Amino acid sequence: MPTKRTRLTTEIKKKFSDMACELSPENLCCDGEASQANVKDRFEKIMTRWHGLEDQIGMKVNDEIINQWEEEKSTETICCDLCGHEYDRHIGDECPNCGNNNHDLFVEKFGD
Numbered sequence: 001m002p003t004k005r006t007r008l009t010t011e012i013k014k015k016f017s018d019m020a021c022e023l024s025p026e027n028l029c030c031d032g033e034a035s036q037a038n039v040k041d042r043f044e045k046i047m048t049r050w051h052g053l054e055d056q057i058g059m060k061v062n063d064e065i066i067n068q069w070e071e072e073k074s075t076e077t078i079c080c081d082l083c084g085h086e087y088d089r090h091i092g093d094e095c096p097n098c099g100n101n102n103h104d105l106f107v108e109k110f111g112d
């Protein structure tokens with residue numbers, strides 16, 4: 001059976017971003033109240049989810065990549081699937097240059 005890969009969607013990017021947040025020392029240690037065993041246990045659980053998601057999308061993800069995603073998202077532009085024209089997402093699904101409907105791209109980049 002061929003490996004079925006999940007497309008890298010905004011939702012998956014958000015999951016990684018959330019996990020990266022959970023992995024921050026402040027969150028893991030609960031301001032020093034959690035025991036070391038507890039912290040280790042939680043760390044391992046998050047990493048298991050992290051690697052599971054990596055397998056799903058077929059790529060390795062690290063902090064640097066997550067930062068890149070955040071930057072991409074903040075550019076707020078859509079690059080037309082058909083003609084490559086870049087335009088402001090607020091214009092909508094339709095490319096002002098060629099009229100192509102980029103709805104799928106839109107959802108992939110910005111979510112529903």
Ligand SMILES: [Zn+2]
Pocket residue numbers: 080081082083084085095096097098099100
């Ligand atoms: Zn276009």
